[in-house]
Amino acid sequence: MTNQSLTAAVLIIGDEILSGRTRDSNSGHIAAFLTEIGIDLKEIRVVPDEEDRIVAALNALRAAYTYVFTTGGIGPTHDDITADAVAKAFGIAIEHHPDAVEILRRHYATPEELTEARLRMARIPVGATLIDNPVSKAPGFHIGNVFVMAGVPKIMQAMLLNVEKELEVGVPVQSITVDCPFGEGMIGTALAEVARTHPLVSIGSYPILAARNFSTKLVIRSRDPVALAAAKAAVEAMLAAIIRDKAGDSTLTDY
Incomplete structure (x- = not known):
């Protein structure tokens, strides 16, 4: 058990x-x-x-x-x-x-x-x-x-x-990584809303600096595979919306 x-x-x-x-x-x-x-x-x-x-x-x-x-x-x-x-x-x-x-x-x-x-x-x-x-x-x-x-x-x-x-065995945590093409400063507010509406997952953001541009690894974790998949879809939709809204904006990769 x-x-x-x-x-x-x-x-x-x-x-x-x-x-x-x-x-x-x-x-x-x-x-x-x-x-x-x-x-x-x-x-x-x-x-x-x-x-x-x-x-x-x-x-x-x-x-x-x-x-x-x-x-x-x-x-x-x-x-x-x-x-x-x-x-x-x-x-x-x-x-x-x-x-x-x-x-x-x-x-x-x-x-x-x-x-x-x-x-x-x-x-x-x-x-x-x-x-x-x-x-x-x-x-x-x-x-x-x-x-x-x-x-x-x-x-x-x-x-x-x-x-x-x-040791007693627990339910392993599963994780999915979503690549974000820009820095945390661009996604912070929207990501917080995704996290708020998906309470069965935890979402970590990990910035990466390449040359002079930031990108971010978004790691979604949960013991519930259904909740994990739903949160992944929400994160991907969030990123797609930001890209559409900011198309042509040169600050996309700013931190």
């Missing part, structure tokens, strides 16, 4: 994102993944490696949305504090998960390689279930409506595939 009201937030954790040293690609990947399975991503937050900030953000997001996906801060170093922060947010203890320890023991060739630092990656809040990590083995975890994943994009993407089976 599908659900049309599923929502989500992404919590990106790490000083390196806020400093600009590392560029976040995880939120975009998660957004595309959620769109395909009909879950609306409503918010993305970035917080530093500070426990109180992580706890506050996590508690706010998990209360507001169906699901929360975190990335970053579950590695072997001192600043990897996400697991501790999640435990604190839920008011539970954290301990070495026996299955996570065993996964790491099998992964490293000798006992000496499984250092104290690496064992930190087996510390999981009590009651959480593990998220498989086929890339580097150290697992993520799932507790309540929160899914905690690695920050390294390749690892996060592999974990996310293993999360999908735990």
